[in-house]
Amino acid sequence: MSKPLIEAKSIVRSFQNIKVLDHTDFSLSKGEFVAVTGRSGAGKSTLLGVLGALDPGFTGKLLINGVDAAKASPSELAELRREFMGYIFQDFHLLPNLSAMDNTILPAVFSGTDSREVKEHASSILSRLGLRHDNTPTRFLSRGERQRVASARALVNNPQVLMADEPSASLDEESESTLFDMLDILRKENGFAIIAVLHSKRILSRADRVLELKEGVLYEKHA
Ligand SMILES: Nc1ncnc2c1ncn2[C@@H]1O[C@H](COP(=O)(O)OP(=O)(O)OP(=O)(O)O)[C@@H](O)[C@H]1O
Ligand SMILES: [Mg+2]
Known part of the structure; x- marks a missing residue:
C-alpha cells in the first residue's frame, strides 16, 4: 500500500486550556473520501485547520505528503497548501469584487x-459544477453559487487532498447531489482524496469512511 497522504498521531490543539483536539489520530489514503461529523463546536473546523497545514498551534505528529508539518519551514508549508491541498472553507473566503x-x-x-490553459481548466470545472456566470463579481452570486465557486477554486491546482468544511451547507438536495456527483467524477479522473465535514445522511452514505469527532477524538462510525 502507498504511504498515507496525511498521517496524524496524538494531535492536541487547545484554546484557553480547553483541549479541542485531545490526542486524536487520523490517516488519509490516496483517493479515499472520508467524512467527519460531530456536534457544533466539537472541533471539526479546528481539525481541518490542523490537518490542512493552516494552523501550526498543535502538538503531536503530523505528516503531510511525508513532510513533518511540525518541523517544516513556513515556505514548505505554503508549498504544501498551494500544491498539495485544496480548501473549501465553511464561509468560502471568496474575494467579493472579483469574478x-x-x-x-x-x-x-x-x-x-x-496561463490560458488554467483559465480553460477553471472554466470547465465551473461549468461542470453548474455555474455559468463566471464573469460576475461573486458578491452578486447566491450562496449556493458562491459555494460552487469555492469548490472550483479548491480544485483548480489539481490537489491530492480536497479539504471541505460543510461544502454543501447552502445547497438544496438536488444541487448537493450534483456537487457530489461532480466531485466523484473529478475524483475518479484525478485520484484526489476528500476529507469533508458533513451532516447530510444521504451524502454521508457515499463516503468510504465516516468519523465522528467527540470529546476531541475521532471515532470510526462505519466502514
Ligand atoms: N481561534 C480560536 N480561539 C479560541 N477558541 C477557538 C478558536 N477556534 C476554535 N475555537 C473553539 O474551539 C471549539 C471548536 O470550534 P470549531 O469551529 O472547530 O467547531 P466545529 O465543530 O467546526 O463547529 P461548527 O459545527 O459550529 O462549525 C469551539 O469551542 C470554539 O469556540
Ligand atoms: Mg466548523
Missing part, C-alpha cells in the same frame, strides 16, 4: 501558472 473566474484561478495565480 467567479478570477476567484477560481487565484491558487494558480499564486503558483505562477495562470
